[in-house]
Amino acid sequence: MPELPEVETVRLGLCDVFQGRRLLRVRVLRPDLRFPFPDRFADRLTGRRVERLNRRGKFLLMDLDNATTLIAHLGMSGRFRIYKSDAPELERPLERHDHVVFDVEGGASARFNDPRRFGFMDLVDTAGLSGHKMLATMGPEPLANDFNGPALAARLKGRKTPIKAALLDQSVVAGLGNIYVSEALFRAGLSPKRTAATVQGGRAEKLVRAIRDVLTEAIAAGGSSLRDHRQPSGELGYFQHSFAVYGREDEACPGCVCDVGKTGGIRRITQSGRSTFYCAQKQR
DNA sequence: CGGCAAACCTGCGAGC
């Protein structure tokens, strides 16, 4: 489910409830998600104050007051849902696939629900965070100042794989997934089949611009709700209505003057096992 | 090392 904009939306929603407050009770309702929970996971969280919620790529990072950090990844179907103290839902019974429940100081509660269990959580020393197995090889943050044309071009240099696959690689740039790669390549006018190494100079500049723009707009829209994504408040994101190509096979390309009959419309192909959507007319 | 398919797991919609 979640790419950078969805994770950022979740982070913002969790900030309201978690930041500066203590975790009064943590319940872990099964031994594992994608990986086993670390030893004494709930015990080590209970009583801790949440200093700050951060994000790195698609990872949520919750800094605690004892120099440890909770790392959470939502996988494909992971969701956090907030239950406010004054809402009757707080007492609602646990639902199918609720795996972790955080009762927070002040009366609110947050539940992590993940049907497919591709998500995971880990608890590590904050000092060693960037060296964590899952974070160590991660590429630049696309919305940070140091992500620019030359930086992206350097990481694409020598790569024979299609640009689509390269952008899905979190060591090239952090946080992009199947939706936003298709959307960014459309905005940049680049074919998903183009060899990554050929994206240099002006093409890299344009792609960086496209990536930053699409992510920023999607965050402002609360992310994209296709199936699973909800903001922690329960609200839907609405950026899915702004997709130019994703999920729009056979529809008219929004940038083409010609009708669908002439251009063939938006195409869907499979690249390394995953759907890619693009306009063959506008993307080269 | 680079690149790709398969694997992990559940749910849902389409088609028969």
Add this chain to the structure above:
DNA sequence: TGCTCGCAGGTTTGCC
């Protein structure tokens, strides 16, 4: 109605 198939927003693993 009910079954099977294919597909889904991610990442790792293992195999060339």
